[in-house]
Every structure is written in structure tokens, then in C-alpha cells.
Amino acid sequence: MKIAALRETAPGERRVAVTPETTRKFVGLGASVAVEQGAGAAASVTDDALVQAGATVADRASVLAGADIVLGVQGPDPDSLAGIQPGAWIVAGLNPFGDRARVDRYAALGVEALAMELMPRITRAQSMDILSSQSNLSGYKAVLDAAAEYGRAFPMMMTAAGTVSAARLFVMGVGVAGLQAIATARRLGAQVSATDVRAATKEQILSLGAKPIFVEAVQGIEGEGSGGYATEMSDEYKAAQAELVSAHIAKQDIVITTALIPGRPAPRLITDAQVASMKPGSVIVDLAVEQGGNVEGAVAGEVVERHGVKIIGHRNMPSRLAADASALFARNLFNFLSAFWDKDAGRPVLPDGDEIGEAIRLTRGGQVVNPRLTGTA
Structure with a gap:
């Protein structure tokens, strides 16, 4: 053999x-x-x-x-x-x-x-799941890349010269990569929030010490597809989520997007107008850039700047x-x-x-x- x-x-x-x-x-x-x-x-x-x-x-x-x-x-x-x-x-x-x-x-x-x-998302296949093992590293590296481009400190620092506020970091998509991004950002001292279309992830977000950002007005939409993957959402949910997320993104220093739907282009999560609403010097990391991107304006293999915001689109994050x-x-x-x-x-x-x-x-x-x-x- x-x-x-x-x-x-x-x-x-x-x-x-x-x-x-x-x-x-x-x-x-x-x-x-x-x-x-x-x-x-x-x-x-x-x-x-x-x-x-x-x-x-x-x-x-x-x-x-x-x-x-x-x-x-x-x-x-x-x-x-x-x-x-x-x-x-x-x-x-x-x-x-x-x-x-x-x-x-x-x-x-x-x-x-x-x-x-x-590989199906079943118990006996967990140790064989390349998406999980590689996404875990992608989420970790996304935070490090964001920190390198951000140009400011992550944790709150109280010094004799004054206080440095903690960075605000928002994770969109709480799968394996998103959970690791939350955990890594928390370890670095950021103030972390996260969202996902799957209601079941709210407890996971809270367990890592982050703040869940969820649409509450639209009921009965779980976003849970077969095998634990996310599915496409209704137009009603998308509209409600866009309104909530727009207000939240404008206050963030760093956003990390991780949303993928197997066999389909990555869903668009952040528009150019939402990028423009962020403070100059903010950073976005698009982990779905090779599947079409979650972020309007993201370019695969490049770090681009739009409206004073850096959008990181590194290819093949695990390979880094x-x-x-x-x-x-x-x-x-x-x-x-x-x-x-x-x-x-x-x-x-x-x-x-x-x-x-x-x-x-x-x-x-x-x-x-x-x-x-x-x-x-």
C-alpha cells in the first residue's frame, strides 16, 4: 500500500x-x-x-x-x-x-x-474535518493581521499620561473561525461583540465573554442549515439585520467577517456605505474574500483602503x-x-x-x- x-x-x-x-x-x-x-x-x-x-x-x-x-x-x-x-x-x-x-x-x-x-459535520468525523482545523487558525490569524494593520493598542491601558481605550472588535459569523477570533481578540484585551444568523450561537458568544448582537424583532428564523452550516435568510431578516449591524459597525474599530455558505458565493455583509461610516484608521478583515467576499470593495490577495478604512483580503489564511x-x-x-x-x-x-x-x-x-x-x- x-x-x-x-x-x-x-x-x-x-x-x-x-x-x-x-x-x-x-x-x-x-x-x-x-x-x-x-x-x-x-x-x-x-x-x-x-x-x-x-x-x-x-x-x-x-x-x-x-x-x-x-x-x-x-x-x-x-x-x-x-x-x-x-x-x-x-x-x-x-x-x-x-x-x-x-x-x-x-x-x-x-x-x-x-x-x-x-466531510459531514457528524461526531465521528470531527477529527477528520479540515474546514474546522484550518478555520480555527484562520480566525486566530485574522485577529493578528488586524492588530498589525490597526496601528493602535488592543487593551485598555491606564497610564500616568492618561487612559488608552480598548479597541472595539466586531465578529460577523460565529462558526469555528469566528469563535477563535472572539477568543483571540478577548485575550488581547479588545472589547468584543459578535453576530450570526444562527440563534444557537448566542450562548457561545456569551461563553467567551463577548456581547451578542442579534435581531430580536424577527421571530422564527434560526438560520441553521444541515450539518450546522448557516443558510440564506429571508428578506425580512436581512433588512432587520442590516439596520442593526449598520448602527453597530459605525462604532467599531475592527470588523472580522467569516460568513460562508457551502457551494454558494459568500453573502454580502458589509456595503461600501457601511465601510464609509467607520472611523478613519479602522480595519476590516474579510475571511471570505476568496469566495466572493463578505465586504464590498475587498480584493483577494490585497490590503486596500476605502474611506480611510483598511480592508484586509489575504488569500489562503491557514497557509500564513x-x-x-x-x-x-x-x-x-x-x-x-x-x-x-x-x-x-x-x-x-x-x-x-x-x-x-x-x-x-x-x-x-x-x-x-x-x-x-x-x-x-
Whole structure:
């Protein structure tokens, strides 16, 4: 059983899908591990460390030759998979809704593509959830990036020369990233508030010592979709929320937006007029910028200034913490494969009808089979 890990080629991608820790664990299961030369360099994972853990380090062609499973952070370009054997697994974040053409090309290669970002939000899959592990780091890094651009202190400081007021920070979208942003901002001493369309998050916000900002006048709208994700809201709710949020944003020093809806463009949360209402020197971090952005005027990969407000739109936020992000991502991949490891077969086996397999499998036998892509969901 050969497990291969390739060097990431997407622009700005610094993570790696295997670490010395997971290499040792795979070898312990009886697998061989082959890693492309330099795959972990940007994440502080050296070739020597991988070799010491039991991996073989070689060029891409040698790594792919005979590979049963190919691990990646982002899905490898199908053109770079020359020589891959039919039936091999591609296990990575595959962006199936944003790059459907690549999924079709995986099918044409005869590989079984498994999109880890489609992992269902169920108890037994929590340790395999790449979205949660990477979003946690994104929320943390968003606060640090905001602090770096803000140009003022976060905590209240009482000095002989006078008092420095605490920064006011508002988090929009209280999923994994939002909760970590709240916790990080609180640790840095900011005065934190947060909002979400899901009523159930109010208690989570309070538990972290932040102030919940919620629409109270519109009843019966929970915003809770399947698997714990947010859903689109009614026009009535959107109007009420916009009015409440507009008044609140104008008083904030920093806003962090994290709202995403799986398979759809990111919802627009902040308009240009709302940006203009903020004080000069304020900062907004848009964590959804690569999916269309929560903030009007945000630009993917850039820090722009509008109306005296800096809007941070860094791409691939987890990759900005490449070492920790890689360690967590690699564990997610190992946890998934080891959970389905069949000792007799000497490899992982995804049973037909299994909830996890049905959710993440995109291609099989030369066909696209995922119901969410074929329109049969």
C-alpha cells in the first residue's frame, strides 16, 4: 500500500499534506510513504525529517509511480498526475463547486477523488474535518493581521499620561473561525461583540465573554442549515439585520467577517456605505474574500483602503501559519484513512452506503458520482 504526498503547486500554498508524525503512523499501519522532494520546505518540514520518519523522498514521477493514495492540501492539477494508476485515491481539498472542470478531469483519469472539505459535520468525523482545523487558525490569524494593520493598542491601558481605550472588535459569523477570533481578540484585551444568523450561537458568544448582537424583532428564523452550516435568510431578516449591524459597525474599530455558505458565493455583509461610516484608521478583515467576499470593495490577495478604512483580503489564511496548519491538516487526513483501515486488505476501505464516503466521494469508475454535483442530492 503506497501513500504519496506531492509538493503543492497552487500560488501561495505553503502547507504540506504529510508530516513526520503522520508518516510514522502510516508506516505503523503497514503502508509505505513517498513524498515529493521539497514538499514540506515552506511548512518547516524537511526532507530529512520525513526520511527519518520512514518516508521515501523522490521526484514527482517516482512518488506517483504505483501510488494507491495521493494526499494533497489542494487538489493536484490532473495534468501533473501522468502515470497515476486507475482506481487510485486523490484525498485533498478539491474545491468541487469552484472548479468542477477539474473534477471531470479526475473522472477521466479513472481516479477516485475524495473531497475532504465535504466531510459531514457528524461526531465521528470531527477529527477528520479540515474546514474546522484550518478555520480555527484562520480566525486566530485574522485577529493578528488586524492588530498589525490597526496601528493602535488592543487593551485598555491606564497610564500616568492618561487612559488608552480598548479597541472595539466586531465578529460577523460565529462558526469555528469566528469563535477563535472572539477568543483571540478577548485575550488581547479588545472589547468584543459578535453576530450570526444562527440563534444557537448566542450562548457561545456569551461563553467567551463577548456581547451578542442579534435581531430580536424577527421571530422564527434560526438560520441553521444541515450539518450546522448557516443558510440564506429571508428578506425580512436581512433588512432587520442590516439596520442593526449598520448602527453597530459605525462604532467599531475592527470588523472580522467569516460568513460562508457551502457551494454558494459568500453573502454580502458589509456595503461600501457601511465601510464609509467607520472611523478613519479602522480595519476590516474579510475571511471570505476568496469566495466572493463578505465586504464590498475587498480584493483577494490585497490590503486596500476605502474611506480611510483598511480592508484586509489575504488569500489562503491557514497557509500564513503553514507549520501548524500542515500539522493539523495532515492529522485530519490520517484520522480519515486510519478510521477506514482494513487490516486484512492492508488499505482503507470505504463501504458503500457509509455516510462519510457518500459525502466526500466525487468520482468513481470514470464517472462523477457525488449527488451534489450530479444534481441528484
